[in-house]
Amino acid sequence: MKELKVSAINKGTVIDHIPSGKGLKVLEILNLPEDNTILVAINVKSQKLGRKDIIKVEGKILNEDEVNKIALIAPTATVNIIDKWEVVEKRNVEVPDEIVGIIKCANPNCITNYEEVKPKFKVISKKPLKLKCHYCERTMEENMVVKNLL
Amino acid sequence: MKFQDVISINDFGKEEIEYVLKTAKRLENELNERKILQYAKGKILATLFFEPSTRTRFSFESAMHRLGGSVIGFAEASSSSVKKGESLMDTIRTVEKYADVIVIRHPREGAARLAAEIAEIPVINAGDGANQHPTQTLLDLYTIKKEFGRIDRLKIALLGDLKYGRTVHSLAKALSYYDVKLYFVAPQGLEMPRHIVEEISDKLEITETNDLESVIPEVDILYTTRIQKERFPDPAEYNKIKGSYRVDLKLLERAKETLKIMHPLPRVDEISYEVDKTQYSAYFRQVWSGVPVRMALLGIVLGVVE
Numbered sequence: 001m002k003e004l005k006v007s008a009i010n011k012g013t014v015i016d017h018i019p020s021g022k023g024l025k026v027l028e029i030l031n032l033p034e035d036n037t038i039l040v041a042i043n044v045k046s047q048k049l050g051r052k053d054i055i056k057v058e059g060k061i062l063n064e065d066e067v068n069k070i071a072l073i074a075p076t077a078t079v080n081i082i083d084k085w086e087v088v089e090k091r092n093v094e095v096p097d098e099i100v101g102i103i104k105c106a107n108p109n110c111i112t113n114y115e116e117v118k119p120k121f122k123v124i125s126k127k128p129l130k131l132k133c134h135y136c137e138r139t140m141e142e143n144m145v146v147k148n149l150l
Numbered sequence: 151m152k153f154q155d156v157i158s159i160n161d162f163g164k165e166e167i168e169y170v171l172k173t174a175k176r177l178e179n180e181l182n183e184r185k186i187l188q189y190a191k192g193k194i195l196a197t198l199f200f201e202p203s204t205r206t207r208f209s210f211e212s213a214m215h216r217l218g219g220s221v222i223g224f225a226e227a228s229s230s231s232v233k234k235g236e237s238l239m240d241t242i243r244t245v246e247k248y249a250d251v252i253v254i255r256h257p258r259e260g261a262a263r264l265a266a267e268i269a270e271i272p273v274i275n276a277g278d279g280a281n282q283h284p285t286q287t288l289l290d291l292y293t294i295k296k297e298f299g300r301i302d303r304l305k306i307a308l309l310g311d312l313k314y315g316r317t318v319h320s321l322a323k324a325l326s327y328y329d330v331k332l333y334f335v336a337p338q339g340l341e342m343p344r345h346i347v348e349e350i351s352d353k354l355e356i357t358e359t360n361d362l363e364s365v366i367p368e369v370d371i372l373y374t375t376r377i378q379k380e381r382f383p384d385p386a387e388y389n390k391i392k393g394s395y396r397v398d399l400k401l402l403e404r405a406k407e408t409l410k411i412m413h414p415l416p417r418v419d420e421i422s423y424e425v426d427k428t429q430y431s432a433y434f435r436q437v438w439s440g441v442p443v444r445m446a447l448l449g450i451v452l453g454v455v456e
Contacts, residue, residue, distance in 0.1 A: 109279050111260040115238055135260025136281055137158065139345065 009039070013062045014080040014087075015055040015070060017046065022074045023053025029069050029149045036060050049076060069102050071095045072129065073146050095126045103131070106144045110136040119150075155266040156274040156447050159284040159320040164327040171292050173446035173455060174439075181216060181442070189454045190219030196249035197223030198241065199276070200232065200256045205415065205437070206276050206286075210253045213444035217454075222249060242268045251452055254278075272451035280316055280381065286414055287320040289443040293436040294371060297410045301325070307333035307365050309395065310375035310420060312342040314382075317414045318375055319346055326350035333365045334358045337394040339387070340377070362395050367404045372397065372430075373412045374420055398422035402430055412436050 018026055023042050032038060037058035046052035061081055062070075070077050071093035081089040101118035112119040112135050120134035129142040140148070151169045153161075162170075180187060195214040199207050202225060211221045224230045231241060238261060245252060246269045254265050255276040262275030262282070277283040294301050306325065308318045312334055322342065325332060331354065334342045338360055347356060359365060366372070374397055382388040397411060397420060410432040413421060417433075425431055449455025 105260075107259060109257075109259050111238065111256070111258040111264050111278075114258060115264060117239070117264060133260065135263045136258075136279070137160065138259070138281075 008085070009037075009056050009058050009082055010085055012036075012056065012058045012060050012082050014082060015057075015062075015074075016052070016078045016080060017048060018053040018055065018070075018074045018077045019049060020051035020053055023055055025146070026053070026070055026074055026077070027055055029073065030057075030062075030066055032057060032060060065102055067091065067093055068096055068099065069149065072099070072103070072149065075127075095123055095129065097123050099123065099131065102150055103140075103145055104148045104150055105133045105136060105138065106140050106148050107133065107136050107138040110138065112136075152450065152453060154272050154451060156272075156284055156451065157262050157266055158275070158282045159287045159324050160282075162284070162324070167288065167291060167324060167327065170288050170443065170446050170450070171295055173450060174288075174292055174442040175295075177217075177445045177449070177455070178442035186218070187216060187445075188218040189449050190214060190217035190452060193217075193219040193250040193452055193454065194248065195219055195221045195223075195448065196245045196252045197221060197225075197276075198230070198245060198252060198254045198256075199223065199225050200227040200230070200254070200261075202226050203255050203277060206255065206283075206440075207253075209437075209440035210274075210276065210444050210448075213441050213448055216441065217445050217449060219250075219448075223253075238264065239268050242273075246271045251448060274447060274451065277316075280314065282320060283316050284320060285440070285444055285447060286317050287324050288447070289436065289439040290317070290321050290373070290412065290414070291324060292443050293412060293432060293439045296435070296439065297432055298370065302329040304370045305331045305333070305368055306371040306373060307335050307362075307369040308342075308373045308375070309335045309362060309397075310337075311340045311377045311381075312336040312375075313340040314378050315375045318342070318373065321373065322346060322350060326353040329354070331355045332357070333369060335362050335365055335395075336360065337377075337391050339391060363401065363404070366401060366409075367406070369409065370406065371410050371412060372405075374417075375414065376416065376418050376420055393419060396420060396422060397425060399424055399428070402428070405430065 039056040041054040043051050077093045079091045080087045099121045105112050105119050121131040124130050124132050131140045214221050242265045251272045253274045253276050256278050259279035259281040262278045266273040379388050409430050411430045413433040
């Protein structure tokens with residue numbers, strides 16, 4: 001059987017090398033508009049990961065915030081920008097040093113949960129993921145990060 | 151040296167701490183010479199206390215008055231526009247038009263950092279929830295330096311509620327800049343959080359124990375804290391632990407003659423009143439330390455004291 005080419009959409013974004021089982025979570029956190037055509041492949045054979053998930057989004061180029069969000073739960077993912085059926089740009093996602101406005105603070109008493117302010121975190125460890133709230137100084141581990149994605 | 155805000159002890163290195171302590175000492179000497187100080191003449195401090203704290207508020211107000219400045223403010227949220235639903239950010243934007251420096255105490259963690267980002271005038275944190283109380287830490291260090299003439303080469307026990315006590319968290323962190331030995335003495339269940347122990351354990355020697363009696367003969371300073379009933383999620387847990395340690399004359403029979411007992415106050419029953427009149431008690435002198443230290447901080451952030 002012929003393998004699907006990663007660029008098999010006309011224009012948009014392909015998120016490849018998502019750890020197997022995380023594809024639907026990635027889709028959930030991206031909260032994409034309903035009018036985008038989205039193709040999801042789960043548990044696809046992968047040389048790099050053994051098994052992987054893939055998401056193809058027709059007609060949508062992900063912005064930096066969206067790519068950073070993916071990095072928090074699928075650090076192995078690659079983001080391919082597609083134009084006229086070709087990959088025109090390929091990016092590895094990377095957890096940034098600072099994360100602004102995409103996760104809420106897990107501390108229920110943090111001021112960011114009460115005021116109109118973008119939550120801001122300093123990444124104190126990328127592996128394992130550990131974030132420190134810029135405001136309340138409380139740290140969050142990876143399992144809390146996933147639960148608190150905005 | 152100049153810094154704009156005082157939000158977290160984590161923003162302070164040893165150099166900044168020493169600079170504050172030196173400036174406080176100089177101002178205290180000037181006060182002792184009966185000088186009427188005018189460093190902050192014409193400057194206004196706004197004290198925004200969204201939750202009550204008489205001691206800290208009086209200390210800041212006293213410091214500002216002693217610098218020759220004046221004070222406006224409120225002592226609880228119910229007497230401010232917060233009661234009408236005003237956001238913290240709007241309160242700060244409004245108050246900064248009336249004052250030259252803001253001191254804020256707020257029940258939410260991170261409130262002081264947010265206020266400092268909003269305000270164009272300096273902001274000093276007088277306590278944000280269970281997070282930080284940096285001026286308390288600086289006055290604790292100042293007290294130690296006054297009592298012993300140094301901070302280095304001392305053995306210091308932090309006793310009591312080490313789990314919920316923000317003063318002991320910040321103090322432990324600040325003491326890690328010095329050559330001291332620390333003893334964390336807590337009832338079971340109220341031990342110092344692991345992340346704090348791990349953060350500072352490679353910088354200094356730490357002993358963790360539940361046994362106060364074994365530590366007493368060793369230490370130069372016994373920094374006692376109250377078990378904070380209000381921080382316990384379960385009142386039954388508080389009832390189990392309350393009264394589990396008490397500093398009294400019997401305990402102190404085994405102490406060094408030069409031992410000093412400190413306490414951020416208020417106390418409940420953890421230090422017997424009979425200790426007050428002994429050579430060990432330093433806690434009421436510690437209260438006074440708040441004034442020169444806060445004078446130094448106000449003067450530095452206002453740019454009127456070098």
